[in-house]
Amino acid sequence: MNVKGRSDKTGERLQLTSVVDESEVHGREKDKEDILKMLLEVESSDSPVSVIPIVGMGGVGKTTLTQLVYNDDRLKDVFDLMAWACVSYEFDAFRITKIILEAVFSGSCDYTDLNMLQVKLKESLSKKRFLVVLDDVWNEKYGDWDILRRPFLAGKPGSKIIVTTRHEKVAKIMSRILAYHLNLLSDNHALSLLAQHSLGTKTFDVRPDLREIDSPREWEGVLNSEIWIAEEKSEIIPALKLSYQYLPPELKQCFAYCAIFSKDYEFDKSQVVYLWMAEGFLKQSQEESLMEELGNGYFDELLTRSFFQKSSANTSRFVMHDLINDLAMCVSGYKCLRLDDMLKDNLRYKISEKVRHLSFIPRYYESYDRFSSVNSFQSLRTFLPLSYDNFGLYELSQRVLLNVVPKLYCMRELSLSGYQIYELPSSIGDLRHLRYFNLFGTLLKWLPESVSKLCNxxxxxxxxxxxxxxxPARMDKLINLRHLNIADTIQLREMPEGIARLTSLQTLSKLIVSKSSGLKINDLRDFSHLKGEISIKELQHVVNVQEATDARLTNKSSLNKIRLVWSSTFDDSRNEILELDVLDALKPHENLSSLEIMSYGGAKFPSWIGDSSFSMLTTISFRFCKKCSTLPTLGKLPLLKDLSVQGMDHVKAIETEFYGNVCDGESLFPSLENLTFENMSQWEEWHGLAPGAHCAIEIPKLRRFHIRRCPKLVSLPTFRFHH
Incomplete structure (x- = not known):
């Protein structure tokens, strides 16, 4: 389930971002205008809210059309609030209410009681005209709908709810309005749409040669393929099976594995690649690229072939269309089992003891009974909860941890993400084949030492x-570890020195510099494959500049986000000159895109910060660098979008050095969109381009400019903004 909200009319409009564009409404212009007309009408009705059902077969374009309607500017001044929720098979009033409430509040909420959620949503909708989309509804129980709709009755007349569904019965249960039926595109419109996407024109007239690409015999071969013969009780469109049939073998197995994802589940690219890697799908030879690069290529190929698509609610995540999901289940055979499907009357496949991959939607309390049959799947490789949020509200019976999980000896991918687990049994170390272990958001205080036995x-x-x-003290035994994600582990104060021997690491999200026997800054020397981001903390423990030099950050070209953190305590043990030299020695590679420096104790910044060679930098943050009295030269960085300066107590004035050498007519900060100064207790003056100069400072793309808690600031230059 996913959602994207929109603020009220006084705030910034947030559109539902979609992978479709306006060209995909081709042939649906009348449908779009009809639905918009229904939305813009204010009916005289006993109920303040009208439900508009849109009915059509799977894949006909209900969601695509609704997205285009949702983003139409004509709705901008009509509705005070807008929200979108994808419902699918799991019609859970609590979950849907919570997601809509969070869209209205533009943030998360911690209520665990449905009544309280509905009270808050009712208050938020009271006397406001809203539009809510409930996409892909299957539930045919009036009682469930009656519970969900109660808060909506508080809205202002003219409020609307759009419901998309495949079933006429659902439409009749949810609305007294006749359903709007979305029919198939005509042949001409379908052909024109194909031309639009392949050629950018509405016809194939400009490329008559395309008609001769294949011989008639080849087309007849496709036409007469057995793939078009509908299997009994099969609802898979034969054309989709044909698309799968022509996949290379390596892509077929990767796609079939994705049957483990339930409909409308949003997945991360890296998550899928890690799972494929754990299954051994990403074979590499000495000459080939890293397994992760191979997996990224496979993923991108499936994306370009439309087996995956970007999520409409979160463009950093991906989904499979319902029909593609059905195809994945079809081709996976008995290997993938979604535990929730076992309870469905329309189960279309036999449950076999040869199941390899198990997934399920977490419940707020997971009993032992739900998983008691799992041990009968002796060859189970995957145990994967599919959480639709990251709130970590789920409880797992201790019997599952003690009596089920440790006996799954063939397990390769194990996720306990989001469960309130306080301790793991030492028997977890018996899962010798385990390659992927996800404990995101659990309440563990430590891992058992037996985890060090998981050598694969x-x-x-x-x-x-x-x-x-x-x-674990002996993490050096994890000789095949490639990704160690310990971000946001705020109680972790030290890391075992054995991690230094895990030279295959590509992800090391945090390094805590030890004062004694733990990991040191120079242990980064041999991590030649590091990529992504890293936070290096407790840098005040670096007492030798050579140790910082030996970290060789400048050689790590794939490490593009770096956070450098010293202790927030500024006492006599801090050495300003040493800290300047250490920061200078930690110069990263010029591919850096994000830099954050926190609680640095030097009196100035080294010259590499702001140097024009760092042309890829998009984000810079200086926080509580209390001894620095000046800011580095940043005005010429071509891609810098976000700049934040906070808690720099020694800065009294921003001088012209901040801008760099500016030629006539040249813009400063050419890409800067967000600029923040905060908690600058001694800041008094902000000078212009030159002493006494009257020309305004032009920042062409600035959208958000904040100055907060700067009590002594009295002098500002003149700015010219384009927005």
């Missing part, structure tokens, strides 16, 4: 385990 482990995810304070 490739991915260990401990992100957001905010109670975690200790890692």
């Amino acid at each position: 482990l490739q991915v260990l995810i401990l992100e957001d385990c905010y109670r975690l304070s200790k890692l």
